[in-house]
């Protein structure tokens with residue numbers, strides 16, 4: 001697959017699982033330009049400093065909306081977002097809006113590990 005710009009995001013409870021997933025797939029991710037919400041991005045940078053990753057704002061502070069704006073502008077081509085379906089979030093509306101935009105713009109979107117494994121297989 002030609003180089004894509006991908007978004008990497010995880011809610012707190014899934015962050016250990018998500019970072020492990022990124023480490024496992026770092027060779028597949030390496031050629032691509034990656035953007036992440038703030039806390040997720042910081043953890044990925046610690047685990048895989050070789051990745052070309054730009055952290056944005058933390059999700060609750062507008063990071064999901066930043067990713068959504070990039071999708072609208074055609075600058076995100078895939079999203080890996082381990083969502084937590086069991087924890088209420090203050091920025092739930094931002095999460096919903098982001099997922100809506102991935103549907104609207106037909107962006108390959110992985111909301112759990114099983115889907116992420118299949119989407120990354122196409123990279």
Ligand SMILES: O=C(CO)COP(=O)(O)O
Pocket residue numbers: 009010011012036037038039040041057058059060063064091095
């Ligand atoms: O809350 C998030 C996505 O909704 C993730 O944000 P952080 O990566 O800053 O924790």
